[in-house]
Amino acid sequence: MDYLAQGFLNAFVLLFNGDEETFSAISATLKISTASISISLAGGLPLGFMLGYYDFPGKRQIRAVTDTLLALPTVVVGLLVYAFITQKGPLGGLGLLFEISGVVLAQVILVIPIVISLTATAIESLDERVRATIITLGAKGSRVIMSSLYEARFAIMAAGVTAYGRAIAEVGISMMIGGNIKWHTRTITTAIALETGKGQFAMGIALGLVLLMIGFTVNYALIFFRRRG
């Protein structure tokens, strides 16, 4: 077990010395996950609100599909997106394969059902008195929607955190679409997979610690906002 202890020790050395390769993977991960979660929230929040708030024909079917997509395997998303953006695919001309933008696109497909489904659940779980209260206090139109979203803000924040966790921790998409290219598309998770395969535990452990720290920071931010109310 000495190699593990040595791995931890070397991990701290890599982090505190600002090892360029390690920080390149961290940077790529933050860029990809931030872009994919931002796009997913921008599109998923309004769609999730509509799915949870309004009744319309086919709502239950759409809900069933969205909920099913929560369990979408990353390699399946990777496969489908790969097929579309490869040179021979319909979107081959966009040059997305082995690029950060390609990984972002695939992660959005992975993460947006989580945002939609959990936002819809948050809105559906709102106290039934909320709408009547807001309206009887004079709110109309978009103000009713914004106030309803604000009342569900903790559950929606939790949805965002869950979606971010899925994006930052996935490995299948980053490996298949990004190609794990050093200094370019290599992310924390693909680097860990690669380094572990090579028996280089130090960098794997260092990146694993960073991943855990990011997860902890995001969750702590949620707890902080909850406490502040």
Added chain:
Amino acid sequence: MNKDNIIYQLNNIKQSYGNFTLKIPEFSINAGESIGLSGPNGSGKSTLLRLLALLEKPAEGDISLLKIRPGTVPVTLLQQDPYLLKRPVFDNVAYGLKIKKDTTLLKQKVQKALETVRLDPAKFMYRKWFELSGGESQRVALASRIILQPSVLLLDEPVANVDTDTSRAVSDAIRTMKKEYGTTLVITSHDMSWLTTVTDRIWKMHNGRITGSGNVNIIPGPWTERENHLFVSKLPDSTEIYASRPPESDSVAILNPEEIIVADSEIENISAANRLKGTVKMMFTDEMSGDIRLEVEASGRIFTVLITEASAVKMNILPGKMVYLIFKATSLTWA
């Protein structure tokens, strides 16, 4: 009723949920009036308030809201078990004014609204919604409506499940709204004695109908025919009540309190078909008639009876006293 002063006009209203139907052929409320609505659970009080609050459109008929004070919120509703927005007390109370973009002297207005419901602004203004007791939440919710100075304020069971202080604060706030802003009030409550202290008129509701005004007693059906053209309905303890022929078997009978004779001992030979043994639960001066109003529990329900002060003294009527209620079958009329 002065037609120029009507604020609400309801015509041929019909609203159904499952087996329940609210049906109001015609009903109007004057501006500045305080109306009480009383009736058992499921009688349609809350449904009527939601229609008056314009939260729902009736399936049939129309509701006209007239005589709105310019620049005010037309109508607002304080629901039974009100919901507080997940934000501090200040933001809850200020919410409606912020929507109207009426933010001048906002802090002072919030302070005044909190004082109207007897909450100390210094103590409560910045409390979180989850740091309030049930009674305090009720008062904050009421302050959120008061600050809007609405033309019509609808209150659904505002003193159900609250402590005495909150009940008093709500009563005072209601009087303030009426006196200072001329607000029209429609208030539902099971507590008839409280309702009479804060309203000008009380309407009784039963099974989706407005069955009568004032202190009338409501006797629901079903009615089954007996001998001598009499019809009976059963009270909760299975005691039978006799009435003349109802229009329909499930009609609701109205028994005016003035029609009930009170006796302090059982009278055997009397022509009246209905005799109930009961206990005086409450007695107080009826503000509408000036008589003494008795709330008598008999056969599992409360009957309202009006007697003169002289009769009450003569019979030594006090809460807890056993009495007999006597009334003719023909005293029951039909809603």
